[in-house]
Amino acid sequence: MHIDQRIAQTIVESIKGIISHDINFFDTDGVMTASTDLTRIGSFHDAARLAARTKRTVAVDHNAQFAGARSGVNAPVMLGDQVVAVIGITGERHDVEPFGNVIRRMTEILVRENLDQMTRFDQRMMQTNLVNLLTAEQHDPSLVEYLASSLHVDLHRPRRVAVGRCTSKDASSSGRDGLYTVLGEALEPSEHTLHSVSTQGFCILLDAAPDEPEPEPLLESLRGLLERELGRGISIGIGGVRHDADRYWTSHRQATTAVDWLRFTERSGVLDYDDLGYGLLVSSMPADEADRFIASVFAGVADADIDAYRAVFDAYTRNNGAIGRAADELFLHKNTLQNRLNTIARRTGYNPRDLEDHAVLAAAFLLRDYLRFQRASRGGTRSYADDTPGVDVQSAR
Structure with a gap:
């Protein structure tokens, strides 16, 4: 089993925080894949290879005892009955040998936790890919x-x-x-x-x-x-x-x-x-057809003007056509509000005070807002001021 080098380095640094000796992590072939002594990473360690093969802790009394080894102890890291790595402590044998079982058990716990995290991550990624495909x-x-x-x-x-x-x-x-x-x-x-x-x-x-x-x-x-x-x-x-x-x-x-x-x-x-409900009708209309409908209602009207008309139209609608209450809501004189309603009728050809025309304007405003919402999500915009040039708003009805 291969232990990722980043995980191995995290493990040795975690143990070094508890035990004040250099900690080394080896693969089962005796190659040092992580260490708190960075100069030794990548070197071969014969005592670590022996510990992996025999599944026993191997102590090193002096630097010349094993090829590439320094004084210390090297303990096999087990998952079940399988050796997955070797963990070692550098130092005089009599100083570090008491820590052998401690660091082995700590390493086994940390390896198991990291492997569990990797397994969960792999499962998560596979499930994400499957959901995306389906x-x-x-x-x-x-x-x-x-x-x-x-x-x-x-x-x-x-x-x-x-x-x-x-x-x-x-x-x-x-x-x-x-x-x-x-x-x-x-x-x-x-x-x-x-x-x-x-x-x-x-x-x-x-x-x-x-x-x-x-x-x-x-x-x-x-x-x-x-x-x-x-x-x-x-x-x-x-x-x-x-x-x-x-x-x-x-x-x-x-x-x-x-x-x-x-x-x-x-x-x-x-x-x-x-x-x-109503959203089913609005959302099911193809965007091209919705654009065509909106353009037929607001042909030649600038976007800023449409926005202003929308504020007047909404206040008028919320107040059930009561001019005085709608004017108060907008902080306008009622004559000013009436003039603005007349402007909407003149510019679009649809009179907000006519029930049938009101339904057309309501649909056009709603579709325009919905398409804006959708396009904002995708980073697109559209203006209706120059759509259907030459269309007479009265004949468009």
Whole structure:
């Protein structure tokens, strides 16, 4: 078994902090891979090789006794009945020999802990890769089979995807270790549930067998734990059940849409794709068609003007068309507010005070905001001021 040199160096430095002698770490061939005496790393040590082969502690009384060896003791490091390394202390034999068993046992504990960490890390990486593959529309089936086999994952179980993100649009994606810890503890009881963590958030492939409970209570509990751990709001979207591993990606797409809608509406919580309501209509409209609709409503209107119209329109809507209350909210005279409503009607061809026109404007403002939200996530922007040149806003109706 190969022990990584960085782990070996960490071990010798940890032991040196307790025992005031140089500590050396050897592979089973007697090559020094780590040491608190950096000048000796890479050298051969015949006494260490003998300790590995005989599975016994080998003491060195003087520097010429073994090739490459200095006075001290060298003890085999065991995992089960296998020698995985040799640990040595440099110093006069009568001074360091009492520490032989102590450093051997300490090294075995540290090696075991580090190997456990590496195993957990490898498992985490494999599970992350498997989740990423299963939630992608196109993936390598042979790689999926290999990872699933290595992780003992049954790909024939029904599953549904949950995607979690920080609710705040500008929240940092720090705290990945905290995410892993909370997810691991919360999801451990379900042996068929997979999860991964990324810079964006987390993804869970929930076991959806008929005897499994509905996921909302588990996810609500998980959300509470994560919010306490990270100190920020968490939004979680859930996709539909898929019975074929090749279709998990469609559940992932639904879950992503649901969590995006929560974040767009600035709500933390758990939302099933089927419960999107109005969001289902908005999110399902192709971006090109949404752009075309928005451009037909706001053709020739600058983005800054649209933003100003939105503030007036929203106040008017929140106050159910009451001019006086809307004007007070905006700190305007009611005549000024009426003039601004008239400007919206004149510039767009849609009158906010007409019920049918109000619905069109509401949809255009909402779609514009939603597309802005999506494009901000991807770093894209769009202006409608110069779209559909020459279109007459009255005939556009």
